[in-house]
Amino acid sequence: MSSFIRSYEEILATIDTVDVVAYAQTRNHLSGAVSRLSPYLTRGVITLPMVRDRILGRVHAAAATKFIQELAWREYFQRVWWQQGDAIFTDMRAGVRSFAQEKVPLALMRGQTGILTIDQAIDNLYQTGYVHNHARMWIAGLATNLARAHWLPVSRWFYYHLIDGDIASNTLSFQWVAGTLTGKPYDFNQAIINACSPQTQSGTYLDIDRSELLNVPTPMILLEAEQPVLPVNLPTTEAIPDLTGQTVRLFHPFHLDPTWRVGEGVIDVLLIDPTHYERFPVSSRVLDFIIAQARSVLPEVRVHVGTFSSLPGVAQATVYTRAHPTVAALPLTLDQVPQLFPGVVGAYRSFSAFWRACERFI
Ligand SMILES: Cc1cc2nc3c(=O)[nH]c(=O)nc-3n(C[C@H](O)[C@H](O)[C@H](O)COP(=O)(O)OP(=O)(O)OC[C@H]3O[C@@H](n4cnc5c(N)ncnc54)[C@H](O)[C@@H]3O)c2cc1C
Incomplete structure (x- = not known):
């Protein structure tokens, strides 16, 4: 049974323990003060404005701005899906870059990339269904920007295992990392991983200047790739009484x-x-x-x-x-799903433009 299953009161208590000051300072570190609220936000147990308002009931808005901005990423991605529909499953900026193949590196699926922090994150994915945001970026970046796999099959494999799997956040985050959302692929290297994880490693194929990530040859270990097999075992249904008139x-x-x-x-x-x-x-x-x-x-x-x-x-x-x-x-x-910023309407080409429109409502 997942350790993430909570009563409603426990979820409220989790919201009440979010330390927004520590969050702003440490959220990029794997042991930073992140909220781990995503399983309940994705599943709609709680809503974005409810979380924001509960937090603003005990801390000043200025201190909570970074946390609210991260909540706003979720709202932005949901809006893009509503506005663009199935287009989010194709490159949002076509022609920005090409990919070498449409499969997922086997070493990634096996959690045997040789990059210890990434392999542990994949182990976490399989053990708990939850992964820290920065590790998600490294997993997606390794696959799309170093192994040069198209983001779609990799995102489908990743989504399959996430208890907070959110179609908009996952798909569009993969596009963000691969560069097909903004035009700029996300680059990183071993030094960034070392600075943001509890362990350090040296002499890996990621010991490069981060700007080289898209140009270095794909390491041998990431070359073998497959289409992931993603079987679904549906639960048994319960007897539902006749709903006529109910x-x-x-x-x-x-x-x-x-x-x-x-x-x-x-x-x-x-x-x-x-x-x-x-x-x-x-x-x-x-x-x-x-x-x-x-x-x-x-x-x-x-x-x-x-x-x-x-x-x-x-x-x-x-x-x-x-x-x-x-x-x-x-x-x-x-x-309608309650929104963080109902006063902000229309389509925004980037998160920054959306956020600029939101800021005056905080
Ligand atoms: C490749 C990749 C795939 C992702 N897939 C998902 C997914 O399937 N479902 C999902 O909910 N999030 C996804 N994210 C976004 C983010 O990683 C998670 O929301 C976050 O790690 C959840 O942990 P937390 O609740 O502790 O977040 P916190 O940092 O505590 O943030 C609080 C809440 O804000 C929202 N949030 C924070 N950062 C982001 C972000 N970058 N994008 C969208 N919402 C954000 C989430 O609802 C999160 O619960 C993905 C990110 C990447 C890079």
């Missing part, structure tokens, strides 16, 4: 907020739609996490493994859910 709170893997429409539904259903997982496969660990985390905050929830239309009597029920691109096409009432 009011249903419909939860989904990106919406598990127990404070939403409280008292309005007579039945709570968690929809696990197999067609979604055909397109976006996840591991059994991830599915187990979603269901256990749902049960932890929604004790009455019934898990329906099937399509929306296969819910008995659903066409004659009143069904509410929270909006998300993965449920946007369903014929039901979609509540």
Whole structure:
């Protein structure tokens, strides 16, 4: 059972222990004061404005700016997905660069790249489903900018294992690292890893000037590559009573907020739609996490493994859910996800432009 499963009260306590000052100073270090709230934000147990407002209830906005800016990255990526749709699964800036192949380096998938910090991060990924942001950047950077693998298959492999796997954040972060989002690939080297992780290593193939990352030959160890095999083992479905005439709170893997429409539904259903997982496969660990985390905050929830239309009597029920691109096409009432910056509208070409528009609302 994942050590990340929390009661709602424990999640609130986690928010209350975020040290925004230490966060701003240490967040890039693997042992820095990061919040580890991403599994609950991704799964929609809590929302971005709720986290921000709770933190601003105890610290001054100026001290919390860096943390709020990181929350804003999440909001930015969600907005880009809503605005651009499936275009996020293709290079956002076409022609910026080319890739050598469309597979994932085997050494990366095996956690045997020879770069100890990266191999440990991959071990963490397999053991816990969570990886620190900086290690995510190194994993993505090693694959796309040194092994020159296209970001899409690598991002699909990585997403498969993440309990906080968020389609927009993951896909667009990979594009950011590979340079197809901003035009500038992310470069790094062993010195940066050493400065930001508890261990140091020398004499590796990353002992180069960081500006050389995109030009040095791909090390032998990263050359062998494969398409990842990503099988999905769906959980068993539960019996759902006939919903005809009923009011249903419909939860989904990106919406598990127990404070939403409280008292309005007579039945709570968690929809696990197999067609979604055909397109976006996840591991059994991830599915187990979603269901256990749902049960932890929604004790009455019934898990329906099937399509929306296969819910008995659903066409004659009143069904509410929270909006998300993965449920946007369903014929039901979609509540908007509360935003950090509802006053900021329109499309922004870069996060910096978006953030400049947000700053006056802090
Ligand atoms: C290659 C790559 C893949 C990623 N895939 C995911 C993913 O699938 N799901 C996911 O939630 N995040 C993803 N991120 C973003 C980021 O790494 C995680 O949100 C963060 O590491 C989660 O840890 P935390 O909650 O301790 O973050 P904190 O640093 O404590 O930040 C608080 C919250 O702000 C948001 N946030 C912080 N940094 C980012 C960021 N760079 N981009 C988007 N949101 C951010 C998250 O919701 C996070 O929980 C990815 C980043 C990279 C580089």
